[in-house]
Amino acid sequence: MIRPNGNTSSVLRKGAWTTEEDMLLKNYIEKYGEGRWHLVPLKSGLNRCRKSCRLRWLNYLRPNLKRGDFAEDEIDLIHRLHKLLGNRWALIAGRIPGRTANDVKNYWNTHVRSRSKREKELNNHERSQQPMVPVIRPQPRTLSKKSYMHAHTERHDSGNLITSSNDSLSYAYNISQQIAPSPQVSDNKNNDYLDELFEDYGDLNVEWEGLRVTEQEDGQNNFFKFPIDDAIWDIPDS
DNA sequence: AATGGTGCCAACCGCATCTAT
DNA sequence: CATAGATGCGGTTGGCACCAT
Numbered sequence: 001m002i003r004p005n006g007n008t009s010s011v012l013r014k015g016a017w018t019t020e021e022d023m024l025l026k027n028y029i030e031k032y033g034e035g036r037w038h039l040v041p042l043k044s045g046l047n048r049c050r051k052s053c054r055l056r057w058l059n060y061l062r063p064n065l066k067r068g069d070f071a072e073d074e075i076d077l078i079h080r081l082h083k084l085l086g087n088r089w090a091l092i093a094g095r096i097p098g099r100t101a102n103d104v105k106n107y108w109n110t111h112v113r114s115r116s117k118r119e120k121e122l123n124n125h126e127r128s129q130q131p132m133v134p135v136i137r138p139q140p141r142t143l144s145k146k147s148y149m150h151a152h153t154e155r156h157d158s159g160n161l162i163t164s165s166n167d168s169l170s171y172a173y174n175i176s177q178q179i180a181p182s183p184q185v186s187d188n189k190n191n192d193y194l195d196e197l198f199e200d201y202g203d204l205n206v207e208w209e210g211l212r213v214t215e216q217e218d219g220q221n222n223f224f225k226f227p228i229d230d231a232i233w234d235i236p237d238s
Numbered sequence: 239a240a241t242g243g244t245g246c247c248a249a250c251c252g253c254a255t256c257t258a259t
Numbered sequence: 260c261a262t263a264g265a266t267g268c269g270g271t272t273g274g275c276a277c278c279a280t
Contacts, residue, residue, distance in 0.1 A: 014249080014250075015248095015249075015250090016248075016249080017248090017249090049250095051250080051251090052249075052250080055248085055249065055250080056248090056249085059247095059248070059249085060248075102247080102248075102249085103247090106246070106247055106248085109246095110245065110246060110247085
């Protein structure tokens, strides 16, 4: 079989990249730019699939990538964004210059997830002694682009976005749900949205479990607790 | 020195979504 | 509108390095 790059090997290479392969990929990107990954194996001389090429570039070869341990402020940001966004690694990484989604995900899985698992086990007995508190989770819901814009506009026009506990809850839910239902196109839009969000409110800290929303404005922490009946997500449909 | 356990991270895989036709 | 191909994402795995026994 003749490969697109002229290589007669019938199997695409897998596994660790060599420095020669890195050079080929770098040269290709310098010449043709990022994107159109399906053309990379064709034009670069690499015997790799397009996905492998893309990943290698994004996670390792791309300029201005940071290596090494995460700084304290980066860790803090990861924790806050994870509370807000969940496992949306690409979105979280987008807020941390020089870090990739893979970096953030690896950090979370090795440092945070394993630690919280241990802590959970340790606290199991303690928690079992406490009274049960109903936990409400947002129901999965797909929002149309129209509803996204509507909710966005309405809240900005009001000039006073968080006026009641119920508002806070739906506000936080809106944020969570409106983050990129379609990752490819919507992420830019939602990144803009997040930009505005952080500019407007600085620090926003959301914890779903137990229905707590903590706002930190002017150094004041407001703490809300919601009765179960108030947990109605009021998002306009269209 | 040999072996086993663990953590870390680069890379792969499957799937969802977008885009072009 | 339907479909195929391209792209990007999150979950998972494989392999290496390091440490303890």
